[in-house]
Amino acid sequence: MYYDNFVLPFTIGLITLLVYLCVRYYKWIRSFPKIDRIKIRRGLFSRKTLVSIKEIFMESLLHHKIFKTNPVLGYMHMTFAFGWFLLIIFGKIESMVYHTSAFNPPYFAIFFRYFHPAKETFPGSETFAFIMDLILSFLLLGILLAVIKRFYSKMFGMKRTTKQRPYDLLVLTVLWLIFPARFIAESFSSGINGGGSFLTHSAGEFFATFLPLRNLSYGAWWTYSSLLGLFFLLLPFSRYMHIPTEIVYIFLKNWGVEQRKQYNGFSEIQTNACSRCGICINTCQLNNSCDIKDTQPVYFLRRLRNHEDFSVQSENCLLCGRCEAACPVGINLNAIRLSTRPDLTRVTKETYAYIKPKAQAETPAKVAYFAGCMSHLTPGIIRSMQEIFDKAKVNYTFIDEEEGVCCGRPQAICGNWKAAKVLMDRNQERIESSGAEILVTSCPICYKTFKEDYTLKIKIMHHTEYIDMLLQEGKLPLHKNDLKTVFHNPCELGRGCGVVDAPNHVLEQVSQRIPTRYDGKNSLCCGGSLANTVIDSQQKTKISTDTVKAYSAYQPDVIVTACPLCKKTLGKTSTSVPVKDIAEIVAAS
Amino acid sequence: MNFWGFNISETRSINYDTNDKDMLIHVLQEVPSCKLCIECGGCTAGCTAGRLTSFNIRKLQMFMKRGENKEIREELHKCMLCGKCILVCPRGVDTRKMILSMMKYIKNNQK
Amino acid sequence: MGDILKRLREDIHFMEGFNSCMNCGVCTAICPAAEFYNYDPRVIVETVQRGDEGEIEELLKSDTIWYCGECMSCKTRCPRCNTPGLVIMGLRKVSQELGYFVHSEKGRQQYALKHVIGESVLKRGYCVTPDLVKPEMHPEQGPVWEWIYEHMDDFYDRVHGNLRKPGAGALRAVDAESMDELHRIFDVTGGTEFLNQIESYSREKAEEEGTDLEEGYFLRTYMENSGNHQ
């Protein structure tokens, strides 16, 4: 029987890890709301599982998304994940070919070079040795890159790399040492017994010239096994928990499990699925404009995972969604952050009792216009919308012309869901009483919540979409002019609701739209976000100044947006280039 | 109706000497910009909730500064947090965060 | 100019009491009524200064103008030489002339005051006499007063009173001729008419509510307190 005591650390580590993971995942999944558990049951034997496997291959192994954002970083991640994966797969195949059986203990393939007498050949043993050496060298190169990244991150096109705490550094060191240890153990064995290929064989011969390999070899295998075992034991409490968890997450995600308002097991799984690649740090405008370096998802999730105080980090986020859009794992960063904001409200029958329902409209208009609170500070938007309605001869009713009610999202994004729900219910009643078929709003914040949190049975459109529709239907007379425009897509509209094409269409039809690298879901945040309650007005101004600067670089005549809050915020700092709402551009054309 | 036909009225005066300024200390720590208020009333003029009810955010923050916390407990929940006031404030007071900070204080100091 | 403003500007108290206000709040700071009622003399003057007839009408129908105790402490202080207390007197007069006072709880009390004080003046020649201070209506006067009230005739003699007797001295009866003159003064100067006006507006209100003016309505105006005045 192929056995030696040194395999014990590895084997114990592996079994402990597997048991731990099973218990952990079972606990998390059991805490899901019922609806999500049903989704898992339904998804398990569907095509979604295959899709997941493909995604796991692409993302967890090849790290295709990181590759796209940053090839060097992608390569590093790939060497680790894919390289190790190949090493295991080919090692297993090799052991199976040698053993001519699929059933051998898991350590056998790992420590194959120890158990396999070098002189004994088997079909393709040379080739296997070559491939295994190749993969190992591939991995060692990855480690080299990782070491360089740690000390010199700019080479990777990153402004900074994720900062680690001592425990993580320990695990990291263990991980880094595993493959050199394997290399050494295999080389030593080769140096004594021969075997191996271009890497381990040559190294073995080289070491034999000056080292007493016979004394050292056994210890080297112990070391290798111990490092592996140690790594497995440490893994659940380290960032490397992301390796198994990401896989689980991809399955769950594809089966349709959702991040809900509460922080639950699914949030935990996502939190643990973060590989701390640090891409979010570089997309974060708080980092870029305000030099805030402790609140990005990578740090925030780490605090969550480590049960450190995260109250400030929870609030210190614009919820602009730029990190979420860039996250290679596809974690619901905004939703998780939001779920950690405590609900400060207590609902009684007094809560918003002053909001009185509206009388049912006797002759309902087709369109109900909801300007939104903020739009009342930008009367230009409201007036333009009214002009557009009139020009298109649309029969509309202005719901919040006199006494508007907030949509509730500002409460919700502070975590105050209880009070938000009351607002939403009351507002919904008032909207429904209009009897309209389409609800048009000028505010992306309202728009998002109307779509996601309300149960309105009528069509909900942001005014960009609505104007686009009017243009397409030819209901709006059109004059294209020479105005050079850039479009600042509001966070809640583009990334938040996926409205990307409509505003671009509209702008292209009425002006000379200059494409920018911030188009669509890459748009910047204006800085005025209500979601962040930590930064002060000067810091908000800084973000807005930088955003204006970024757009101004394209030398537009006007910066166009589609949100009263963005307009006010950008307008505050943009003194040379006017900031206008898309409705204003259309109304003036 | 009691025997007397009346009760001894309670004072409406703000007694700054005896009022509890704990909430004030908490809020000023979290939202130092509150100190900048010049009580112009811009926040209140445009207030979404203020159009529908007696909610007055300027007074609310002034009550806090005087330690009249009872008024705050009665009024605070009327705010919709829509944030319009932040855009209006000429002194850059983070009025919305102030409300949140008061909410937080009240939640953490419930009797 | 609306009728109310016109009436106000003709009122001597208003003329004397109202110049221009810069909202400094000196009056409210020492106002005993502002201390215990939801009342702010500064705001009254400011409202009058704005001169919106509708707003003033609302004021005249509200409890607000009836909170003042006419101590006139405000007169001492005002840096613009206004006297909110006098402004209040003007407003109260107009409120009673136009019948607006019956719209508010505190305003309706004018009937009780007319009934007690006004009638006492015309009946006895004094605003207040011992028999008017009935212990059941004045529990706060305490047991000593109750004792005096019960032994009025025996007691006042001891302290050199001349209770309800002719001649000079404390509590003497006012002679018939003087009473006649007093009544004629009330008739000639509009005092009688003013009291009648209060009574007739109050009677209308009492009838509207289906209560008896001198019993139920009087007691209600004398004792009713919604508690919403702070």
Place this chain on the structure above:
Amino acid sequence: MHTVIIIGGGPAGCEAAYQLASDGIQVHLIEKNNETGGNLNNWYQLFPDRKNAQDLNKRLQEQLNHPGITLHLGMEPSRVEKDGQGRFSVSLSDGSLLEGDALLVATGFKTFDAKRKEEYGYGIYENVVTSVDLENMFRNHAIRTSKGDVPRRIGIIHCVGSRDEKVCNFHCSKLCCITGVKQAIELREMLPESEIFCFYMDMRMFGPGYEEMYREAQEKYNIKFIRGRLSEAAENREHQVQVKVEDTLLGRPLRVTLDLMVLLVGMEASNETQGMARELGVKLAPSGFILPLDPHYGNNLTGEKGVFITGCCSAPMNLTDTLNDARSAAVCITRYLNMK
């Protein structure tokens, strides 16, 4: 060579003297005290830059070394006469006689006598001081209550003797607001733990940098501003001052006990200003200050030919404006003399 007689050796008189002398005009500067500087001598720091007031004073004094300037310290004009040719002769208190072609009145202001606001208890309550007293405390670096303790709560009362019909002052002294802000900041620097209030009606931050200073007072120095005029102050057993104001922006009376109450006394025309106006037959404004011929174009001129005015004898002014006004008066006088 022309001669100009300047009455009053405060900042306005000193600056005008120097400007005129620099233009080659012979100047007689009459000052009742034994040193020039006037009210500036009572000041510790200037707003908004917090420069030492005495530095400016020194500079103004040094300018008076100009050979064209004759100083008459400790002198008051006892009689002024004007002859047919428009020449002035001024008799001084020591009997000497000065002659000049023009007369510049720079007799300045006096601070309001806070005792006249009885209800504030100045001179009666132990811990009530005026802004002038406070400047003196600053110079001695000792802010203490009458008992010698550090005042834990200090209230600064705006508009004392200004905008107050009860003391017949309808005018706004205009500088008290910024003085209050400056003093509040100075107090805070000396007493970092104390609570400092300003009770104001309007914050009239008219000068450059003033509003910024006000903002800084709030933001950096944590000065609390309450809109409400002091109605009444009373002394309690501990000799603290209990004040009653309305918190007008809340519409509620406010009671607060202060360890030290500072009255920002306003400006009134000085007795000399009023006396000179009488002597020269020059008109006074209802505020008691000298009425200029025209508020825009002739603010250094009076109805009397050859009689010019400058500085705070015509209206409350800050130092910047006073010095500007002095230069402007010098220009007017030079032109007048050249046309003569």
Place this chain on the structure above:
Amino acid sequence: MNLEGKQQVWKDYQKEIADDRYYYARSCIRQTFFPGSEWAYLDILKNKLGKDVLDDPRHTTCTGIGYHSDVVPVQTIMTVVARHFALMTEAGYENITPSCITSFGIYTEILETWAHHPEIEEQIREYLWKATGREFKKPKNLAHTSDIIYKFREDIAAQARYKLVDVHTGRQLRGVDHIGCHYAKMFPSKGIGGAEFPAVLSGMISSWGGDVVDYPERRHCCGFGFRQYLVMANRGYSVANSKKKFESMRPYEPDFIVANCPGCAMFLDKWQYTISEMEGTTYGQDGYGIPVLTYEELAGLVLGYDPWELGLQMHQVAVEPLLDKMGIAYDPEMKYRTKEGKDIGRPKCPTYLKV
């Protein structure tokens, strides 16, 4: 507090007070609650000071309480007052001395108004003529009866049998004064010492050996507020204002309160009982209240009048602790008897307030 500063203020507020020949105008409230004070005043003036004072049986109320309750119009009260002037003129007097702060305030206000608006005075003369056929001359001098006592305070001191001193310890008795809002707040120059540091009563206290307590709420209203007391529903305001004053004066441990206005005196006395019943609080020493006196009673005590003849038994707050301190002899048995010594029972005892 700096006395010199106060003396400076007092100098500015010295009004002219006639020497002799006063026309007395009585007060509804004083005669109801303090008839003995009225008698004492007239007796002191006539018999101790040898002054000529006329107590005219024909004059009526000034209607002041009705006026400030807003049920009597201004023309009416002016004409009623004009009738008093006419009675005075007819009797050959020129100096009018109301015994009530409300009246004093009204007389002052009327004379001031007429000075500013002669047309109103003319109109009132017409009214009076039409109603009564009388004519009047405006008084040469208007003084409150306390002004007269103030004027002769030193003469009274000279005849004093008792001083405001604790005979057992030699300590000066601490007195709190309450001058009544309408005495000087409307026209500070018409009140001795002005509105801020009034001297009319404190001058008496000092002259008669006592120590004046200047406490923070000294100037605050007693809370009468006319309609605010007269209507039962409003009395919470009234008592609360007095309470505010008691709370403010309590730390100074005053031995007595002296009041200018009969209404204030009555309220400051009765509210102590009410507050004690409602809240269990008493403001004097050992469960007693703070004795409240009218200035006539104070003068009477100093001059050695019998406390029960002065009517001190009409007070709800027991005056005996003060009498004991001053060393005044009195017969406790006689307190609640008639002039003839007839027993007519005695008042019930309050729950908390010691009597």
